[in-house]
Amino acid sequence: MDYEGQKLAEALFFFIILAFGAVGWVYGYIKQDFTYVFYSWSVGVVLSCILCVPDWPFYNRHPVKWLESVPDRRDKEKEKSS
Numbered sequence: 001m002d003y004e005g006q007k008l009a010e011a012l013f014f015f016i017i018l019a020f021g022a023v024g025w026v027y028g029y030i031k032q033d034f035t036y037v038f039y040s041w042s043v044g045v046v047l048s049c050i051l052c053v054p055d056w057p058f059y060n061r062h063p064v065k066w067l068e069s070v071p072d073r074r075d076k077e078k079e080k081s082s
Contacts, residue, residue: 012052020040020044020047025040
């Protein structure tokens with residue numbers, strides 16, 4: 001998962017839990033039962049874990065470009081001494 005994918009996963013996790021919690025709170029308030037809030041929030045947590053925990057391909061759209069490796073100075077010193 002690249003850095004942009006991490007940012008997307010965190011945003012998805014946050015908004016899914018927030019949306020399910022808000023809908024559950026409104027429905028629980030109308031029904032006057034807190035268990036609806038908990039059930040709705042639990043569904044949001046499970047859904048967000050399914051979407052955010054595995055490294056899905058859409059999280060790898062911006063791969064990190066690594067720099068070339070720097071040669072080790074000790075290797076050069078060994079070659080000079082040999």
